[in-house]
Amino acid sequence: MGTLRDLQFALQLKIEELRQRDTLIDELELELDTKDELIRRLQEELDRYRTTVSLPGASAVSAGRQHTQAFDTAFTVFNNPSLCINFISFFHVLRSQRLIRAAFLKNDLLKNLDEGEIRAIIACMYSTTINQGCFVIQEGTTGAQAYVLEEGTLEMMKDGLKLLTIEPEDLFGELSLLYNCTHTYSVSARTNSKLWVVDRKSYQTVLMQSGLKHLSHSVELLTIICLPQMHYSDGDYIIRQGATGDTFYIISNGQVRFSALCSLHRSSEAFRGKDLQEDIRAVSVIAAGEVTCLVIDRDEKHHNAVLFSHTEDTEYQLTPFFLVSSSGVDPTLLSTSALSDFQIICALGVGEFGHVDLVQLKSKNKCPFAMRVLKKKLIVSSGQQEHIQREGCILMETHCSFIVRLYKTFKDAEHLYILTEACLGGDLSHLLKDKGYLDECSTRFYTACVVKALSFLHCRGVIYRDVKPEHVVLDQHGYAKLVLQLGSRCLKRVEVGKKTWTFCGTLGYMAPEIISNKGHNIAADLWSLGVFVFELLSGRLPFGGSDPLKILTSTIRGIDQVDFTKTINKSASSLIKKLCRSNPSERLGSQRNGARDIQKHKWFEGFNWDGLCERTLTAPVIPKVRQNTILATCPGCTLPLAFSDDGWNLTFTKALLAVSMLLRCV
The missing domain is CATH 2.60.120.10 (Jelly Rolls)
Structure with a gap:
C-alpha cells in the first residue's frame, strides 16, 4: 500500500510539474508573439524611413549601419523588463481598440462611421469595471453614455424579463449618444466585467469636427x-x-x-x-x-x-397674399391693435410653454385668430429664450400663402402673446386617420402646397426640420399650410454652404445625416418630404415602429430597403426615392434648380402650379366649419377640439370629446 501511495504522490508531482511547464510555455509564447510584433513594427518603421528619407551620397555601409542600429534597439527592448512591460501594456490597449472598433462595425446605427471618426471616438473613451450584480443601466432612467463590453457577461432585462445576454464585443446604449432618451431596459453584470464608455458630448464633438473638416476642405476647393x-x-x-x-x-x-x-x-x-x-x-x-x-x-x-436663383424667383409675387389677411382683416387694423382689443372665444389646447385660445377682434366678430399664450417663467427655466427670439424673427418675416401667418406679438409681465392665423380645417393627420390613406390627386395637391412652403423657407436659408402631416393644416378653402410653431426648436437659419448639427425632428421623418450627426442643411427637409408623400399614399411610415432604435437603424439603411405598397405607383415611387437619397447632395431639389426639379418630376406632370399659387384650383377637401361651431386643432398634441362660439352650447358627445382631449393635453 505504501508503494502505491508513493507512486500516486510521485505522479501528482509530475502532473504539477507538467502544468507549470505548460504555463511557462504559454508565457514564453506570449513573450515571443510580443517580440515578433515589436520586430514587425520596427521593420515597418525602418521601411518607412527608407522610403521617405533620402540621404544624398549615402553609402551601402551607412544604410547597413542604420539597419543594425534598428535591431540593436529591438534587442535592447527585449533585455529591458520595464520596456517589455510597457510594450505589453501597449499591446493590450491595441487589442482593446480593435475590439471597440469591431463593436462599432457590428452596430447598425454606428457602422457607417468612417475610420477617422471611429479612431477619434475611441481616443475619447475610458474604461471602467462593474462588479457582479451591479447595474450599468437602470430601466426608466436617462443617460448620456454608450458602452462596449470587453470582459465578462451582462444581462439586459425589461419589466423583470430577460431580453438577451451581452457578451464581449457587444455595444449597447447607443441611443443616448443621439439624444436624452429614457432607457426602456436595465443592464446588470452577471460576472465581474470591464467596459469601455463614451459620452454623448464627446461623440457629437468628434462628428461635428469631422463634418467641419470635410466642409473646410470643400471650401478650400x-x-x-x-x-x-x-x-x-x-x-x-x-x-x-x-x-x-x-x-x-x-x-x-x-x-x-x-x-x-x-x-x-x-x-x-x-x-x-x-x-x-x-x-x-x-x-x-x-x-x-x-x-x-x-x-x-x-x-x-x-x-x-x-x-x-431662389432670390430671383418671382413665383411668390404672382399673388400678393397677406396684403389682406385670409380672415379679411386689414393688416393696418392689426398693426394698431392692442391686446385689450381681442376677446377670447374659447380655449383650443395646452402646449409646452402655455396654452392656445381662439380669439377675435371686438370690432369684427367673425374674424377668428389663434392666440398662443406663453409663460415667461417656463421659457426662462428651460433656457429657450434664444430659440424663441430666433424663431420669432423668422416667423415675422414669413409672408407666404402656404405657411400659417404670424400677425403680431404682445407681452405683459408674465406672458408672451403670439397672434397667428386660425386654420380651422384640422391637420392632415386626422384626414389620413379617417381615410386610411389618400388618393393620388389629393396627395399631389397637399404635397405641392408643402413644396411651395419649403421652397419659400429654403430661399431664405431657413430649415424646417419637422415636416409631417401633423404640421400641415387646412384653411377654410381646403388649402394646406405649414405650421411654424414658436418654441419648436426646429426652425433655424443656415447660411449657404454651411451646416448645423442639432439633433431635432421626429423619429421616422428625420433625415439620416441628422441621426448620424454628420451635419445637415435644407436637404434634410427634402428627405422628410419624401417620407411625407409615402405616408399620405400608404397610410404608414416607411421607417415606422415602436422601437426607436429600429426606426433609427432602418432610416440609416435607407429607402431602398423599404417595401412600397400597391397604392404607390411607379412615378410616385420614383419621386419618393429621389427625395430620400442617402446622400443629401443627390436629393431631388437640392441641386441648382432647387424646387423646380421637384415640380418638373413626372409625378407632377399636368399639375397646374400657377393655379395653385393663384388659388384657383379646387382643393380635394373643403372643410365644413359652421359659424356657430369651430373645429380646431390643439397645437400641443394635434388632436381635434370642438367648441361652440359661446364655449358652452355643446352636445353631450362633443363635451366629452373636448374634456378628454384637454386631459390628454395636460
Missing part, C-alpha cells in the same frame, strides 16, 4: 461657389470618349484613370473640355475606386443660379 457633387463607383465612366463635353470636373475625393493615358488624377485635381466650351472628349475618364467630383456646367449662369 471653392471658397465662393457652392457646386453640386457627383458620386461614382469603381469602374464608372465619368467621361466617355467621343461624347460632347460641356462640364468641368473637380475631383473632391478619390482617383480616376484615363483610358488613353497612364497617369492618375487625384483628389483636388481637375479635368475638363477646352475652356469650358463644348468639346468632343478625346479620352475616357474612369473612376478608380470610389470617386466624388464637384461639377461646373458650361453655362456660366450656373454660378449665380447656385447662390441667387
